[in-house]
Amino acid sequence: MMPYTYTSQISVEDAAEQARRMGVTFGIAEIHSIVNSFMQTLYPFFGNSPADATEENLQARARGTLLMGLSNKFGNLVLSTGNKSELSVGYCTLYGDMVGGFAVLKDVYKTIVFELAKYRNSLSETPVIPERVITRPPSAELRPDQKDQDSLPAYDVLDAILYAYIEEDLGQADIIAKGFDKEVVEKVIRLVDRNEYKRRQGAIGPRITSRAFSRERRYPIVNGWTAND
Numbered sequence: 001m002m003p004y005t006y007t008s009q010i011s012v013e014d015a016a017e018q019a020r021r022m023g024v025t026f027g028i029a030e031i032h033s034i035v036n037s038f039m040q041t042l043y044p045f046f047g048n049s050p051a052d053a054t055e056e057n058l059q060a061r062a063r064g065t066l067l068m069g070l071s072n073k074f075g076n077l078v079l080s081t082g083n084k085s086e087l088s089v090g091y092c093t094l095y096g097d098m099v100g101g102f103a104v105l106k107d108v109y110k111t112i113v114f115e116l117a118k119y120r121n122s123l124s125e126t127p128v129i130p131e132r133v134i135t136r137p138p139s140a141e142l143r144p145d146q147k148d149q150d151s152l153p154a155y156d157v158l159d160a161i162l163y164a165y166i167e168e169d170l171g172q173a174d175i176i177a178k179g180f181d182k183e184v185v186e187k188v189i190r191l192v193d194r195n196e197y198k199r200r201q202g203a204i205g206p207r208i209t210s211r212a213f214s215r216e217r218r219y220p221i222v223n224g225w226t227a228n229d
Contacts, residue, residue, distance in 0.1 A: 001028045002063045004035060006141045010132070017130050034062040056142035060096025068099055077101045080203040085110035085155060087202060087213065088162050089188060090195030091140075091148070098198070103205035107212045109159045110138075153184050161188045167211050197221045 001007075001015045012028070019026035038058045046054075071078045080100030082092045084107050092098050105113060117134050121127035138148040138155075152158055161180055164170045165188070175185050199213045200221065211217045 001026070002031050002066060003028065004031050004059050004062075004141075006059075006143055006146065008141060010136070011141060014130055014133050014136075018133060021126070021128050021130070029066055031059065031062045031066070034065075035059055038062065056140070057093045057096055059142050060093035060140075064093075064096045064099035071101075079104055080106070080205075082106060082202065083108050083110050083113050084209075084213075085159055085162060087199055088166065088195070089152065089158070089191035090198050091152060092198065094198050094201060098202055100203045103203040106202060106205035107208045109162065110155045111159045114155075153188070157184065158188060161185055162192070165189060165192060166217060167209060169211070193219065 001012055003012055016026050035058050038061075039055065042058075067078045070076065078100040080098055080103035082098060082103055083105040086092050087106060108116070114134060117129045121129055121131075121134075139146050140148070148155075153161070157180070161175060161184070164175045164178065172185055172189055175189075176182050196219045202213075207214065207216075
């Protein structure tokens, strides 16, 4: 666990309990000094630029650096935690939480991740995954009171739009005709199109759908390009 200023105590507790139930080693490495050092070094170059996602991403990249350091030292493979929903719209940090040698969930939508967690818990008398891990509103915890839905539609809506756009290969007008909000559809498609460059740099992982982000779906990486041009 690599907490920073915005990491809640609940997250630390849940991580410790998750590790205990899985029988894996748990440790805490605070990243305050690393992130603060990054910021002190960069602030002279930032000038008067207001704080934005840049400062948030430094936290994720500090964590990624530590994980890769442990991987180098002990020869363990870092597992990237991103799922297909996050990778589709670029809700992840390049060289941060995207680091790793294998992305187990890269072709699994977020709503399916929740279902898989519930299914795994149903297989044993004592749930392997703490209930709070499943029921808490998802958050990257990179700024105060952050929730995923501050930046994205609810995951059931997002995944339905993504499925139509990626798996069914439907265009914007056809997806809107299904009853989705026009502005939401436009935003999701724009995010998918603009984040191809991130996905190309992600770790490899298993394919479980008909349109995984690999050979089945490769779009141009060109400034300003969108599928609806």
